Every structure is written in C-alpha cells, then in structure tokens.
Amino acid sequence: MAKAGRRAAVPENEKLHAQGREEGYRQGLEAGRQAFGVPWPGTSIIIPTFDKRGYLEQCLDSILAHTPEPYEIIVVDNGSSDGTAEMLASRGAALGFGRLRWRLMGRNAGFAAAVNRGLMMARGEKLLLLNNDTLVTPRWLDNLTACLDGIPNAGIVGPVTNFISGEQRIDAPYRTIPAMRAWAASFNEPDPGRWRETERLTGFCMLMRRGLLEEIGYFDEGYEVGNYEDDDFSLRARLAGYRLAIAGDAFIHHYGNVSIRSIGRRMEAITLRNRRYFLAKWEGAGSLPPAIRPEERSASxxxxxxxxxxxxxxxxxxxxxxxxxxxxxxxxxxxxxxxxxxxxxxxxxxxxxxxxxxxxxxxxxxxxxxxxxxxxxxxxxxxxxxxxxxxxxxxxxxxxxxxxxxxxxxxxxxxxxxxxxxxxxxxxxxxxxxxxxxxxxxxxxxxxxxx
Structure with missing residues (x-):
C-alpha cells in the first residue's frame, strides 16, 4: 500500500510542479513587462568585434581591472571564425549572470549594425561604444562620465588616445604596454581644465546618455563595414542641439584599425563609398536652422x-x-x-x-x-x-x-x-x-x- 501511495503521489507532485512553473512564468512575464524600457543605473559597454580574439581578451581584461563603476559588457560578434564565441561563453560563465552578454551576428554586418544590435540590448542609463583593439586605464570611465555630466548640454564625450585621426590624438611617450599602464595612471588625474568642445568624435570610444539614443535613433547602417558612421552620428547629435566634448584627462590605448586592416585593399573602396554616401546625405546641411535649444528639448x-x-x-x-x-x-x-x-x-x-x-x-x-x-x-x-x-x-x-x-x-x-x-x-x-x-x-x- 505504501508503494501504491507513493506512486499516486507522483502525478500530484507533477501537477504542483507544473502549477509552480506556470506561476513563475506569469510572475516573470509581468516583471519583464514592468522592467522593459526602465534603464539600469550603470553603463553599458558595447564592443563590436570581428576575428580579433586576442585583442578582445586584452580589452576585456583591462575593463575588469580598471572599472570599479557599475557596468555591463555587451560584445557583438560580426561572424568571427577564431574561437571568439567559445571564449565569450567561457568568460560569461566565469563572470556570472548578466556581467557579460553577447550576440553572434553570423556574418560581418558592419560596425554600425553591430553597434546598433548592442544598443538595442543595452540596459544602462549611459551607453559606451568601445573598439575591441583598445585598452582602458585607471579612472577612464569616471573621467569620461564627469566630462559628460560637467559640460552643459554635452551629448557625446570621447577620450584622448595614441592612435586616431583628428583632435583626440595626443603624443604618448611610452613604447611598451607596461609603460603605458604606468604613464596613463598619472596622466588620468581628474582635471576639468583639460576638457574641450569639438565638432567631431571618432567611434573608437564614445560615451553618451540613453536620452540621446531616444532622441536621434540608431547608427546609419548604410555605411558599409566601417568609417563615417561615427561622423554621421556626431553630426546628428549636433543638429539636435547637443555638444561634443573631448575628456582630455581620460586616456585609453588604441592599437588602431585592427579589424579594418584585416579587410585589406577592399577597405579603400569601402571608405570612398562611405565618404560619398556621407556627403550626399548631408549636402546642404549648412542651411539647416539653429539647433534645438536645451530648454525646448523635452517637448521636441x-x-x-x-x-x-x-x-x-x-x-x-x-x-x-x-x-x-x-x-x-x-x-x-x-x-x-x-x-x-x-x-x-x-x-x-x-x-x-x-x-x-x-x-x-x-x-x-x-x-x-x-x-x-x-x-x-x-x-x-x-x-x-x-x-x-x-x-x-x-x-x-x-x-x-x-x-x-x-x-x-x-x-x-x-x-x-x-x-x-x-x-x-x-x-x-x-x-x-x-x-x-x-x-x-x-x-x-x-x-x-x-x-
């Protein structure tokens, strides 16, 4: 009789388990509905990558070593074939739930498409785009955030670096990565006097608030592979009335064009096409009326x-x-x-x-x-x-x-x-x-x- 009683209890237990699963699903679904669209009070670090696993691992290690602020990492892989997916799965398991998330695109959809996928996945109140061939340094995110918060009406902020085009490049005295780390630790002393406004930021590292994304939308995926999509996004931010700024007290190391160089000679034609697209898209932009005033932005x-x-x-x-x-x-x-x-x-x-x-x-x-x-x-x-x-x-x-x-x-x-x-x-x-x-x-x- 005891055995029969135990057998009879099995269906009842299964019924209770099923009810529990259903109730858990219902509660989870409701929690998801309530949480959807509610930003998390931290920074989402979005890293597009393609076939440069070694550089990406160095980048991730530098973030873990030098970022005490609340953050999440989102890696968007553009169809790598070098074991990047397996590395991310291993790292994600080691770091714990939610610390590192990733999306495998299946093919090289381009920088803008990878950034957009990461932006869609991001939960943070602040959004940071970061190249896979960078090494961050002490106080990098704290100084970038201070600049974003400290300059009135700032929309996007970028750091200075050793390898880039434009105003963000500085002469850096080091020759080795250990020397870079020691030098950057003293260079990154907080100093608002080194912040300055600019008309252009490059996409190797960009920090913005979620509100900017909600106001101007995603990157333009009409730019093939890479180049000029960051110029386009920066211009759209300025047309919306925002300022761009360089945090001169935030240095990160940039190996430079690692993924793009791997494309070879085809990159020259891609860059020319993207330049033509940018010029055609923004021909006549100088005739646009003055940007929206900050006090009018909430209703814009x-x-x-x-x-x-x-x-x-x-x-x-x-x-x-x-x-x-x-x-x-x-x-x-x-x-x-x-x-x-x-x-x-x-x-x-x-x-x-x-x-x-x-x-x-x-x-x-x-x-x-x-x-x-x-x-x-x-x-x-x-x-x-x-x-x-x-x-x-x-x-x-x-x-x-x-x-x-x-x-x-x-x-x-x-x-x-x-x-x-x-x-x-x-x-x-x-x-x-x-x-x-x-x-x-x-x-x-x-x-x-x-x-």
Whole structure:
C-alpha cells in the first residue's frame, strides 16, 4: 500500500510542479513587462568585434581591472571564425549572470549594425561604444562620465588616445604596454581644465546618455563595414542641439584599425563609398536652422523634426504605422505603398492613436487628396494631408500643416520616396516664398535590422 501511495503521489507532485512553473512564468512575464524600457543605473559597454580574439581578451581584461563603476559588457560578434564565441561563453560563465552578454551576428554586418544590435540590448542609463583593439586605464570611465555630466548640454564625450585621426590624438611617450599602464595612471588625474568642445568624435570610444539614443535613433547602417558612421552620428547629435566634448584627462590605448586592416585593399573602396554616401546625405546641411535649444528639448520630437509627415513607418516588429501630425496610427490591412523602417526609440516619441487607420484611408492621405477622410481618433483629423508639390528647382517638396518643407538634397527626397508622390501643382518662386517655411526634410538612417 505504501508503494501504491507513493506512486499516486507522483502525478500530484507533477501537477504542483507544473502549477509552480506556470506561476513563475506569469510572475516573470509581468516583471519583464514592468522592467522593459526602465534603464539600469550603470553603463553599458558595447564592443563590436570581428576575428580579433586576442585583442578582445586584452580589452576585456583591462575593463575588469580598471572599472570599479557599475557596468555591463555587451560584445557583438560580426561572424568571427577564431574561437571568439567559445571564449565569450567561457568568460560569461566565469563572470556570472548578466556581467557579460553577447550576440553572434553570423556574418560581418558592419560596425554600425553591430553597434546598433548592442544598443538595442543595452540596459544602462549611459551607453559606451568601445573598439575591441583598445585598452582602458585607471579612472577612464569616471573621467569620461564627469566630462559628460560637467559640460552643459554635452551629448557625446570621447577620450584622448595614441592612435586616431583628428583632435583626440595626443603624443604618448611610452613604447611598451607596461609603460603605458604606468604613464596613463598619472596622466588620468581628474582635471576639468583639460576638457574641450569639438565638432567631431571618432567611434573608437564614445560615451553618451540613453536620452540621446531616444532622441536621434540608431547608427546609419548604410555605411558599409566601417568609417563615417561615427561622423554621421556626431553630426546628428549636433543638429539636435547637443555638444561634443573631448575628456582630455581620460586616456585609453588604441592599437588602431585592427579589424579594418584585416579587410585589406577592399577597405579603400569601402571608405570612398562611405565618404560619398556621407556627403550626399548631408549636402546642404549648412542651411539647416539653429539647433534645438536645451530648454525646448523635452517637448521636441528629436530627429523626427527632420522627417516628413504623411508617411508609412515600419517598426521593429513589422507593424506598419501611419505617421502624421506627431502621432501614429497602426495601419489595418495590406500596405503596398512605400514605407520606411524607423528606429523604435523614435517611434516611441510619437503618441499612439487608440484606433487603427484602414489601409485604404492611409493610402488616400499618402496620395495627398484634399478631400481625404479624416483620421480616426484625431483632434485635427479633418486637416488636409501633406501635399506633394513641384518646387521651382524641380525637386518635390511637401506642404504640411500649412508649411513648405523642402528636401535637404536628392538623397533626402529619394529616402522618403518623394518622387513617387502624386504632384498636383507646381509652385512658382513667388508662390513658394509665400508659404511659411517648415523644417527641411533629411534622409533617415538606413536600418537593415529590425531595431
């Protein structure tokens, strides 16, 4: 009888275990929902890497040795074949849960794509991009953070180093790594007098707040492999009204271009292509109006100010949204007209309408028909949709909410498929000048991933 009793107890125990698992899952799911989007009060250190396991291990060791502040490390591997994945698994197990996380991309998707994947994974209030061929030094992160917090309206801060282009390079007297460590320990004495503003920061080491990412979005993945994506991101931060700064009291060692050199002669062609893309994207940027004042930032739409309204935007989960007048409506039904993938941090800045918009109605508004039906659940739903007009220079602009919005350049126009919009009138120079000017339309970053 005792054996039978024990056998009978097994199903009951399994039932209790199943109930426990279900309850644990429910509680975990609810905790995840509540925690999602809530930053962790630390710094997320994001390291893209490709086939340089030895350098990456040195970099990780230097972080562990010289970073007492709260941090997490996120390594994004661009398809390495040198045992990087196995090394990360071993290191992650040794460091404990959450200290080191990684993502294996499967192929070399480029620096910008790897950075973006790491930014999406990051939990920290501050975000730091770091090359795999760097060695950090005593007080490096503390001094960078002090500079970011100490310079009014600072958006991105970078250190000085021994090997880089531009203003961040300094003459360093050491010849060996042990000598570098000893020299850097004295060099990195906190000194706000060595902080200075700059117009350009390179991407080997960049510290920013999460709020900047939420305001301007991710890196542009249109830059192949590497080069110029950091210039692009820095310019977008400046256009949003932020300052760039060099923390002259924070030195890190940089071996320099280790991953890029491994690409060989192909890198010259890649750099030329990226330069052409950068110049085409930002042609005419000098005509943009003054940047947003800091006191206006909380109410600003961020980089969305440079995006047109009356567009279909694709989110990270594949949902297609109709964007107009600072709000978004989920498009209900098949959408066959042009759409643009937009970073979720930017889409989240837009209010969400309670009711979806039928695809047919959104299509009517995309075509700019003056008698288009109003949008559901919109106080100004009866307003006319943005109207495509032919400008005196032959380009297509938009009359949006009574203001004339001109594309910054041909790439901006094609980025938003303005040339595919039905044009119902051509403006003379006098007619164009008579319409109040709205913000210029700039090209959106290319996102090949869902982010």
């Amino acid at each position: 739409a961020g980089e969305l100010e440079l995006y047109p309204g009356g567009i279909a935007a694709e989110g990270a989960d594949g949902t297609v949204w109709w964007v107009e007048s600072g709000r978004r409506w989920r498009i209900d039904g098949a959408w066959t007209l042009p759409s643009k993938r937009i970073a979720m941090p930017l889409l989240r800045r837009l209010g969400v309408a309670a009711e979806p918009v039928p695809a047919e109605l959104a299509a009517v508004r995309w075509h700019g028909l003056p008698d288009a039906p109003p949008l559901p659940d919109a106080p100004d739903g009866g307003a006319k949709p943005p109207e495509a007009v032919l400008l005196p220079d032959g380009s297509v602009g938009l009359v949006e909410e009574g203001r004339l919005r001109r594309p910054l350049n041909p790439l901006a126009a094609s980025s938003w498929s303005l040339e595919r919009r039905p044009v119902r009138r051509r403006l003379s120079p006098a007619e164009a000048d008579a319409i109040p000017a709205g913000p210029a339309i700039a090209a959106a970053p290319q996102l090949h991933q869902r982010l």
